[in-house]
Amino acid sequence: MIPVQRLPATDRLVRLCDSRTEKIRELGATSKVARDEWRLAESAKNEIRTLLEKMAPGVLRCMYCLDNMGTDIDHFEPLSRTPLRTFCWHNHLLACSRCNSNYKREEYPCDDETGQCLLIDPSSDDPADHLELLVTIGEYEGKTRKGEESIRVFGLNREDLVQGRFDAYVTSCDVLNSWHRKVRRGDLTGAALSAAALRREPFGDVLRALEKLGRLPYAATALGDELADSLQAWLRTPTAANPINAVPRPHAKSHDPSPAV
Structure with a gap:
């Protein structure tokens, strides 16, 4: 894992996500409601995907394993846990289907005492603070509990x-x-x-x-x-x-800055 720079949400994305979040709230804020709204929100998902692809390392790499193409929009904190964060821009990362569906899935381990998440979010954490890559053999070692849990949940040593x-x-x-x-x-x-x-x-x-x-x-x-x-x-x-995203990609489109959702 490497850091990725979170881009600001566009004005359009803020409007789309605020509208969907309000509807989830009005309908009871259950996980079923959140899933239904997410399934129907093609415009919001397209806007989210465009920004995530601009953030992605390499050539549209999964933000967890860095190996496969980032094909899925992952809810870092699962929507089943917090339905009202379903459309929160800061809760979205680009993942490959294997990391998203076979490994991370609905896992979101937290510290029993502090309640803090024990997974590395590469858009807000520096993975190097929690992980040590033994580069000559290709394996990760956890430097912290968050690092160890991230290795387990994301399957980083598969x-x-x-x-x-x-x-x-x-x-x-x-x-x-x-x-x-x-x-x-x-x-x-x-x-x-x-x-x-x-x-x-x-x-x-x-x-x-x-x-x-x-x-x-x-x-x-x-x-x-x-x-x-x-x-x-x-x-x-x-x-x-400052090597992260140092090489521009020709497919990336510009967006007007706006407050994050």
């Missing part, structure tokens, strides 16, 4: 994701070294293409973990001289300081 992250680690190392060689010989166009492709790759958490390693004083010992040099050069580039 076999296909571990293998995918390891493959992404191998590929990222190769591309970083290739990018650095292009920079040194003055092929800035080629270097820019390599950088853009790397940032669009699935498993953006692997690149982020490598960037973290590249900042350590013992980076050369851990990664080897060539890769450490490539990472240090990479980290000096302007977008390395």
Whole structure:
């Protein structure tokens, strides 16, 4: 997981969601009412999906696993738990069908004492505060209880994701070294293409973990001289300081800012 930047809701989305929320309230605010209103709200869902796709890491990646296409609008806090948050903009994330339907489903673990949610919301939490990616083997370790619960609920250490992250680690190392060689010989166009492709790759958490390693004083010992040099050069580039959604996607549409729902 990596952070995603929550965009402000559009004026149109605020109107659509406020209207649907008021109707849910009037009809009793049950989970059945919420599901019925969600099923019928095509305009609101289209507006929500458009904004979520602009926020999505890589090329429309699931905000949980980063591997598959984000095909579903997930209610982070399930509508069965809080029907009146069904149309809350801050309660929507883009997920793949596997994460949404096979893993997270209706789970929303909370601390018994504080009532705080024990799942990482990548639009408000920095996953790195709760998760440690062992980049050379592709597995996550929980640094906090929230991290451990997120690994369990999202299935972050399922076999296909571990293998995918390891493959992404191998590929990222190769591309970083290739990018650095292009920079040194003055092929800035080629270097820019390599950088853009790397940032669009699935498993953006692997690149982020490598960037973290590249900042350590013992980076050369851990990664080897060539890769450490490539990472240090990479980290000096302007977008390395703020890599999330650094590469614009041509399909994205602009929206007027408005207060969030």
